[in-house]
Amino acid sequence: MHILLAEDDPAVSIVIQICLEKIGGHTVxxxxxxxAAVSLASREAFDLIVLDGMMPIKSGLQAASEIRAAGVxxxxxIFLSAKNDERDIAAFLKLxxxxxxxxxxxxxxxxxxxxxxxxxxxxxSNRGAS
Amino acid sequence: xxxxxxxxxxTAVVIGGSGFAxxxxxxxxxxxxxxxxxxxxxMETRSVLLLMEDLPYHDDTFRRLNLEKERxxxxxxxxxxxxxxxxxxxxxxxxxxxxxxxxxxxxxxHFNKNRGRRDVIEARFEKLMMVSLCILAAGLLLVMLTVxxxxxxxxxxxxxRMLDFLVDRYSFQFSQPxxxxxxxxxxxxxxxxxxxxxxTDELKRLxxxxxxxxxxxxxxxxxxMTSIKGSLSLLASGVVGQLDVGSxxxxxxxxGETDRLIRLINDLLDLAKIESGGLPLHLxxxxxxxxxxxxxxxxxxxxxxAEVRLELVSLPAVEVNIDRDRLQQVLTNLVSNAIKFSPKxxxxxxxxxxxxxxxxxxxxxxxxxxxxxxxxxxxFEKFRxxxxxxxxxxxxxxxxxxxxxALVAEHGGSIGVESTVGVGSNFWFSLPKxxxxxxxxxxxxxx
Numbered sequence: 001m002h003i004l005l006a007e008d009d010p011a012v013s014i015v016i017q018i019c020l021e022k023i024g025g026h027t028v029x030x031x032x033x034x035x036a037a038v039s040l041a042s043r044e045a046f047d048l049i050v051l052d053g054m055m056p057i058k059s060g061l062q063a064a065s066e067i068r069a070a071g072v073x074x075x076x077x078i079f080l081s082a083k084n085d086e087r088d089i090a091a092f093l094k095l096x097x098x099x100x101x102x103x104x105x106x107x108x109x110x111x112x113x114x115x116x117x118x119x120x121x122x123x124x125s126n127r128g129a130s
Numbered sequence: 131x132x133x134x135x136x137x138x139x140x141t142a143v144v145i146g147g148s149g150f151a152x153x154x155x156x157x158x159x160x161x162x163x164x165x166x167x168x169x170x171x172x173m174e175t176r177s178v179l180l181l182m183e184d185l186p187y188h189d190d191t192f193r194r195l196n197l198e199k200e201r202x203x204x205x206x207x208x209x210x211x212x213x214x215x216x217x218x219x220x221x222x223x224x225x226x227x228x229x230x231x232x233x234x235x236x237x238x239x240h241f242n243k244n245r246g247r248r249d250v251i252e253a254r255f256e257k258l259m260m261v262s263l264c265i266l267a268a269g270l271l272l273v274m275l276t277v278x279x280x281x282x283x284x285x286x287x288x289x290x291r292m293l294d295f296l297v298d299r300y301s302f303q304f305s306q307p308x309x310x311x312x313x314x315x316x317x318x319x320x321x322x323x324x325x326x327x328x329x330t331d332e333l334k335r336l337x338x339x340x341x342x343x344x345x346x347x348x349x350x351x352x353x354x355m356t357s358i359k360g361s362l363s364l365l366a367s368g369v370v371g372q373l374d375v376g377s378x379x380x381x382x383x384x385x386g387e388t389d390r391l392i393r394l395i396n397d398l399l400d401l402a403k404i405e406s407g408g409l410p411l412h413l414x415x416x417x418x419x420x421x422x423x424x425x426x427x428x429x430x431x432x433x434x435x436a437e438v439r440l441e442l443v444s445l446p447a448v449e450v451n452i453d454r455d456r457l458q459q460v461l462t463n464l465v466s467n468a469i470k471f472s473p474k475x476x477x478x479x480x481x482x483x484x485x486x487x488x489x490x491x492x493x494x495x496x497x498x499x500x501x502x503x504x505x506x507x508x509x510f511e512k513f514r515x516x517x518x519x520x521x522x523x524x525x526x527x528x529x530x531x532x533x534x535x536a537l538v539a540e541h542g543g544s545i546g547v548e549s550t551v552g553v554g555s556n557f558w559f560s561l562p563k564x565x566x567x568x569x570x571x572x573x574x575x576x577x
Contacts, residue, residue: 009353009357011354011357011361014357015356016360019364022369023367023369082352082353102352102353102356103352103359103392104356105360105363106363
């Protein structure tokens with residue numbers, strides 16, 4: 001899969017990138033903030049967009065709604081978030097297919113993404129995998 | 131004016147007023163008695179004179195009258211009597227009759243005059259008695275009203291304010307304390323209440339600052355932990371290149387310790403959240419057997435590794451009103467502790483029973499080394515672990531039981547431990563909200 005990953009913490013983003021590339025065998029485009037994610041998503045086609053919830057310039061939710069507004073309607077979006085209150089989860093599920101609560105083990109991220117995409121495809125509950 | 135001086139003044143006025151009236155009445159009474167005596171005497175004189183008019187002329191009578199004369203006191207009466215007796219002695223009936231009539235007239239005047247004065251004084255006496263009683267009664271009434279208005283009303287107000295203060299901190303103040311002695315009491319109460327409020331506010335501020343600090347610190351710690359743990363996992367898994375055995379061993383140690391640090395951070399954040407009330411429960415009716423079975427399934431591998439048997443003793447068809455995830459955290463903590471402290475071949479038993487008070491009690495008993503009496507209360511506090519010499523390799527964050535205690539309390543229950551050193555421990559917690567579900571029971575019987 002060709003994946004867009006937006007995550008502001010450089011250490012976390014590099015570890016996730018390596019996991020996605022080495023374990024999952026995906027290709028990853030890395031950006032450090034929400035605005036960059038919006039511009040890249042509207043220029044290039046991706047199979048999956050992974051957005052961190054809290055990023056500088058534009059938050060994950062803001063970026064997601066702008067990506068949808070820019071005409072990218074079918075690409076699934078998954079959120080990474082340390083905030084996992086009921087309200088946050090509801091907001092994530094409105095714009096994306098699921099979310100992965102932080103902290104998670106980076107090596108498990110491929111399996112989690114697969115689970116969320118499977119569930120979304122089968123039309124079952126698209127709650128975040130934890 | 132203070133209450134004391136008001137009461138003193140009032141009492142003095144009442145005693146003075148009623149005392150003066152009473153004394154005057156007493157004096158009047160004495161005067162009346164004096165008049166009564168005088169009137170009695172003149173009645174006697176009259177009766178003697180009237181007796182004399184009907185007397186036969188006889189010497190014995192004359193002698194008796196002379197004796198009677200001694201009883202008379204007033205000089206003019208004595209004189210009238212003397213002249214009457216002289217007439218009698220001169221045997222002049224006409225003169226005698228005239229003298230007797232004159233004596234009677236004098237006595238009658240005397241009597242009437244005295245009776246008139248006596249009646250006036252008697253009326254005054256009655257009036258004075260009445261006034262004295264009225265002053266006393268009015269004084270008592272005034273004293274009662276004063277005491278009521280100044281003392282009981284203020285005391286009531288004070289106790290009401292104190293009760294208010296217990297339930298609501300804002301209505302405590304006496305903005306205008308009374309001018310009396312009770313005003314001092316009210317002012318003292320004001321400052322005491324203020325001190326309590328200041329202290330409570332300070333404590334709350336400190337507590338929320340602490341919670342906030344913990345929460346921020348935990349968040350800030352989590353992000354780097356994620357990348358450290360991820361990097362170590364990647365290195366250990368070999369996807370970025372094979373490592374030699376020595377390096378791999380060190381990486382594994384670093385990974386294990388990172389896991390421990392992550393657990394500690396998670397526990398800290400949990401506890402901070404529970405304590406600041408930021409962790410609302412999502413209560414649902416859950417079938418106990420199902421819940422407990424699934425929780426123990428998750429611990430089966432740990433038990434297997436430690437070679438400890440897991441046993442489940444339950445009541446049929448019981449449903450509990452719990453937050454599934456949170457109570458699972460509690461049960462997992464207690465059972466994994468029990469497994470960790472049990473020797474190889476030991477058994478951990480999870481028992482559901484009904485207490486006399488009607489609550490459900492969940493007990494987790496082990497065959498471990500037991501807990502010393504002095505440690506039993508302490509282990510539920512933060513970062514306090516029992517001094518276990520038996521298993522120094524068992525490492526925890528020291529927060530598990532504190533979290534369990536807080537979560538059980540959120541469910542309205544309590545938590546505790548009974549233990550005998552060398553025999554084992556029995557951790558229990560209670561759940562007040564439960565019910566029996568007949569439908570589930572009959573279904574399971576049918577199956």
